[in-house]
Amino acid sequence: MKLTKLAMLATTALLAAGAAMAEGKVKVGMITTLSGGGAGLGIDARDGFMLALKLSGSDAVEVVIEDDQQKPEIAVQLADKMIQAENVDVLTGIIWSNLAMAVVPSAVAQEKIYLSVNAGPSALAGKGCHPNYFNVAWQNDNLHEAAGAYATKAGYAKTFILAPNYPAGTDALTGFKRFYKGELAGEIYTTLGQTDYAAEIAQIRASGADSVFFFLPAGMGISFMKQYADSGVGLPVVGPAFSFDQGILQAVGAAALGVVNTSQWGKDLDNAANQTFVAAFQQEYGRLPSLYASQGYDTANLLLSAIGKADIADKDAFRAALKEADFASTRGDFKFGTNNHPIQDIYVREVIQEGDIFTNKIIGVALEDHVDAYAAECKM
């Protein structure tokens, strides 16, 4: 009995101490993927975020970082811990849509602000939108829509499309078809995590297609591109930036040269914020930034801009300050739509080689001031 009392006292004291420490500072809980096959994405987003905080010289933000191991149940546990024990004000960092769906709805319902550095599932952009949820990256469909628009503009009339059989994969093909006007030579859903695409490539060869669109993030894309290049099929390829971002291009190698991909960001975007970001990132971490890093960087700068304008304790004022998006984005123009998702240009990039390094060069704009397809369904 005595012991229980003592434990309770200690806990209360600790909680009070925690609350006192948080005062005056905005406490951010970052849940992201730092181990396993998808770690490269989370590490880039985290490094971009921390770089922005460092460059700002501001000590107004305290960050707690945890690894979700790309597992929804772990992400939920971490979110509970951060909300209940760490008492964070803002959550951020989740890369994967299935993890975001597990964490975001309950976090925003508990009056926490959630800033998405990457995942943008359609369910959170339409009917499920929330005043406490801000997506700083894109709605999931966006880059695929841009790829569809590009394919139409490039005059492709018979595209073969493939994506993994999971929610973001179906979103991808839906997004592509929304802006693609030609006919489809074929449509395949592959297994999530599949590494051998010989069967799919044989079908592409036999289909009489004039081009290929694929959404295969991370390692799946590396495997597909290497095998595709080796198969001698040789049709032009279009894809979203996820399969051609800086983190994986070196592993794909020359097989990716000349491939066209769509992105809301590129390292050669000509604006001051981006130049500062790219140079500082290279200096700090010794590698080129990826789009995930740019998203993390923008997220931190958005947060800092809101902290400069409003007190986190006044939730209404803070949300309004976030919504203004009054920060210098690495993407140039950036503003939030009615559903707190970005309205932004989406560019067409081409994979090139600079010395020994494979990277992307922007060659055009696919969609200007693009608003996602679900904004109208959001009643907020």
Place this chain on the structure above:
Amino acid sequence: MTFLLFAEQMLNGLQFGIMLFLMAAGLTLVFGVMGLINLAHGSLYMIGAFAAAAVAGATGSFVLALIASLAAAAAAGALIELTVIRRLYKRDHLDQVLATFALILILSEGTRWVFGSFPLYLDVPSYLSGPVTLPGGIQYPLYRLAIIVAGLVVAGGLFALIARTRIGIQIRAGEADREMIAALGIDISRLYTLVFALGAALAGLAGALVGAIQSVQVGMGEPVLILAFVVIVIGGIGSIKGALVGALLVGMTDTMGGVLLPRFFALFLDPSAATTVGASLGSMLIYILMAVVLIMRPSGLYGSA
């Protein structure tokens, strides 16, 4: 479906099966001889791929890379056997699963620690890249043909080793009666280390061969490991012949099922529903195959009851 497409898919199934055999052979040997469930077999596959990528990056030679993958995986296997696995033979399977699962985590994070979180580059050597035209007009990547040939050579070598050499006799005897061969004066612990290293080397070779056309990254071994377990269950645990037959069955079923099922459903469903249903059922097909085999022959195709 045209003949060309069908023939190409058959070759794909064969190549996939051969790859699975390299993984499953080591797994089934270790299980058959030592009675050990080794979940960390996939990590050895990963070690092989990383060693190959590192050596190919440093020297530019694919042959050296393959040798490095064999050596690194065998060394890692021997080390693991001597330090961890050795303590597990007398424990029950649950302890083995726990310990080897811990090994997966340690090896994955260790690899990340050494090589970083981003996938490594390992490519097909120029003399094996590109497609070749086979009789009948089939266009097929030369590298995949090379994998098929390499896999068949290894399979032949393994059968010769088991059937015709002294080590092979000891391995077979070890499967049949562990106490007896120890009593006959065979150094059983040395034999175990050897078998484990051999299995590890085969997994490492598979990792390096596949790494050249896939992505060399942390965690690449686990999906293959699951299939390899399916293979040895179908083939019968402990049987190399079973592993070969099981691997080819699984490779063919997985490839042809994924191709044919969506076409079959397209006969009476609309196209997008057909692809979704077909793809889902296609990925289940090997497990259905496993269930059917286990109902007909509970100890697998070539398993001793």
